[in-house]
Amino acid sequence: MGDAAHVGSPAHIVFSKPFIVNPTVEEYDTPSGYRRFPGGKELPDKMKVWKVQNSEKKTYGGVVARSYGFTDSPDAEAIVLGVNNGKEYGAVGIGRHGNFLQWGYSSPPSEMTEAGQKLFLNCLCYIKKFDGKAPLVTRKGYPRDNAVRLAALINRIKDKSFFESTFPAELKEKYDGDPDGLVEYYKDNFEFIYRERTFLIDSDLKTLGLSSNRTIETLEKLIELLDSDEHSETAQKLLIRYTQESFEKREQWQNWHAENKGRFFFSDFGGYKFFVVPEGYLITDEK
Amino acid sequence: MKKYLMLFSLLLLTSSLLLSGGCKKQPPAPPKEPATANPTTAKTPTAADGKIEMSLYYAGHPGSKREKDFVDFLNKHFAKIETGDLAAFDGSQAEGFDVTILDYDGDGFKSPRPRIPHTFTGPVMTMGVTGAFISGQRSLKTDYL
Numbered sequence: 001m002g003d004a005a006h007v008g009s010p011a012h013i014v015f016s017k018p019f020i021v022n023p024t025v026e027e028y029d030t031p032s033g034y035r036r037f038p039g040g041k042e043l044p045d046k047m048k049v050w051k052v053q054n055s056e057k058k059t060y061g062g063v064v065a066r067s068y069g070f071t072d073s074p075d076a077e078a079i080v081l082g083v084n085n086g087k088e089y090g091a092v093g094i095g096r097h098g099n100f101l102q103w104g105y106s107s108p109p110s111e112m113t114e115a116g117q118k119l120f121l122n123c124l125c126y127i128k129k130f131d132g133k134a135p136l137v138t139r140k141g142y143p144r145d146n147a148v149r150l151a152a153l154i155n156r157i158k159d160k161s162f163f164e165s166t167f168p169a170e171l172k173e174k175y176d177g178d179p180d181g182l183v184e185y186y187k188d189n190f191e192f193i194y195r196e197r198t199f200l201i202d203s204d205l206k207t208l209g210l211s212s213n214r215t216i217e218t219l220e221k222l223i224e225l226l227d228s229d230e231h232s233e234t235a236q237k238l239l240i241r242y243t244q245e246s247f248e249k250r251e252q253w254q255n256w257h258a259e260n261k262g263r264f265f266f267s268d269f270g271g272y273k274f275f276v277v278p279e280g281y282l283i284t285d286e287k
Numbered sequence: 288m289k290k291y292l293m294l295f296s297l298l299l300l301t302s303s304l305l306l307s308g309g310c311k312k313q314p315p316a317p318p319k320e321p322a323t324a325n326p327t328t329a330k331t332p333t334a335a336d337g338k339i340e341m342s343l344y345y346a347g348h349p350g351s352k353r354e355k356d357f358v359d360f361l362n363k364h365f366a367k368i369e370t371g372d373l374a375a376f377d378g379s380q381a382e383g384f385d386v387t388i389l390d391y392d393g394d395g396f397k398s399p400r401p402r403i404p405h406t407f408t409g410p411v412m413t414m415g416v417t418g419a420f421i422s423g424q425r426s427l428k429t430d431y432l
Contacts, residue, residue: 018331018339063395063419065429076428095429099408102422102429106415108353109360121339121364125331127410128341128385134408138426269428 001062001084001104003055004028005093007048014079014126019118023050028083037088038148038183049083052093052116053107061106064091069143069269074277075136079123088149094123098135101127129283136277137270144190144268147199151175151182168198194241194272202241204234213242214266219274223257226250242266243274334366342367344384346376346401353392373417374399378407389421390414400424 007025015021027046034040055061064082067090071078075098082093082104093104101123109117150166155177163172167182175182186193189201191212202213208231210218219242225235227250239253240246247253263277332340343365347354349372361368371380373391381387387409391398395416405425413421416431423430 061415063416063431065419065422066432070428092429097422097428100411100413100422100425100427100429102413102418102427104415104419104429108356110356117360124343124365124386124388124412125339125341127412129410131385131410132408135425135427139428139430140426 001064001082001086001091001093001106002057002059003053003062003105003107004049004051004083006081006083006089007050008081012079014119014122017122018125019122021115021118021122023115024113025050031083031085031089033085033087034089036152038145038152040089043089047083047089050115051113052080052105052119053112055107055111057106059085062093063104064093065095065102065104067091068145068149069267070095072143072265072269073135073137073267073275074265074282075133080119094119096127096130099127099130099133100135101130133281133283136275136281137267139269140271141195141268142199144186144193144195144199147186147193147195148183148190150199151186152179154179154182166198168200195268202238204238208234208238213238213272214268216264216266219243219264219266220257223250223253226253242272338366339364340366341385342369342383343386343388344368344381345370345388345390346373346380347388347390348373348392351392353390357388357390373401376401376403378403378409381407381409381411384409386410386412388412388414389418391417395420 080094419431
């Protein structure tokens with residue numbers, strides 16, 4: 001990542017408190033690196049940006065975090081998207097996960113712009129609020145967007161073990177050498193992707209007529225299906241797959257759901273599972 | 288007896304009027320701030336010199352130009368800054384500080400990787416490539432990859 005940030009929503013509190021951040025907006029050519037990623041070809045020729053710093057390096061030196069799965073848990077937020085040429089558009093230049101706020105830019109304060117300095121000060125004031133708020137999830141899985149991203153690369157990666165280590169063996173005969181076909185396969189089944197060593201499509205979930213493995217409605221439907229003679233075994237298997245619980249009795253699942261209703265979330269990053277936000281964890285103030 | 292009773296009643300009435308501030312109706316007492324008032328909506332407290340009343344611990348490369356750059360800047364805006372060595376940081380140095388900054392100069396790929404226990408939950412700002420690798424040690428979303 002270089003010196004600049006994409007112009008985004010100024011609604012976040014770090015753009016106004018305690019100092020008003022007034023970025024100077026300019027236009028850059030869209031970084032060529034963005035075009036390699038899903039959605040990259042549809043980006044315009046130019047994008048609005050603003051400089052956080054004026055470093056000697058200008059276009060490199062900093063680091064962005066991948067956007068895939070970044071916001072799939074309520075303990076994380078993307079504050080600024082960093083202009084970069086190594087990862088996708090949307091990669092995170094300044095972001096928070098739990099009690100850690102990562103400032104991905106490389107320069108010390110003397111090289112920051114006035115707006116960058118104010119943003120830096122505001123971020124220090126902001127992260128103070130998250131004392132004691134450890135992350136709710138840590139990396140246990142690669143978010144499903146990576147299945148699409150990596151599918152597009154199967155002809156460009158020369159390592160022969162890449163396909164077998166990323167995608168199920170049964171897909172090799174049909175899609176080896178056909179990145180477009182493999183991309184379409186994962187896009188068509190996007191809501192059913194999960195990962196156990198490779199990126200799999202959940203056919204068990206499909207047989208139940210459900211539309212996604214990551215919605216609260218699915219969790220609730222699976223618990224309901226524990227009452228069904230026909231589907232209870234599959235429902236039980238999927239509840240074990242997608243939660244951290246291993247209850248054996250229907251009543252235990254029902255009680256667990258009732259106790260935590262309204263506080264569930266699903267995280268690919270956390271291992272393709274439903275988690276529970278502890279009571280009192282979220283800070284519900286202005287953003 | 289009746290006279291005394293009347294006098295007594297008058298005295299009672301007079302004292303209650305005096306205590307209540309006369310005949311004026313008192314406005315209702317303002318509602319108390321709820322005990323769980325969200326501290327995050329409070330204004331950033333500032334000292335008389337305009338500095339933000341926060342204490343920061345900067346763990347970086349002691350004696351480096353980069354450390355001086357950060358400290359000179361932060362000293363203008365915050366009430367208290369202390370510094371230390373990122374290589375030696377283990378979380379305990381942050382005790383008593385509002386926010387810790389973890390930073391280093393030079394090539395972030397070669398910067399120290401402090402051993403911070405996973406029980407450490409104080410507010411931290413991690414900087415640049417160094418920060419991304421520290422995030423990676425903790426398997427956070429803000430890591431390098």
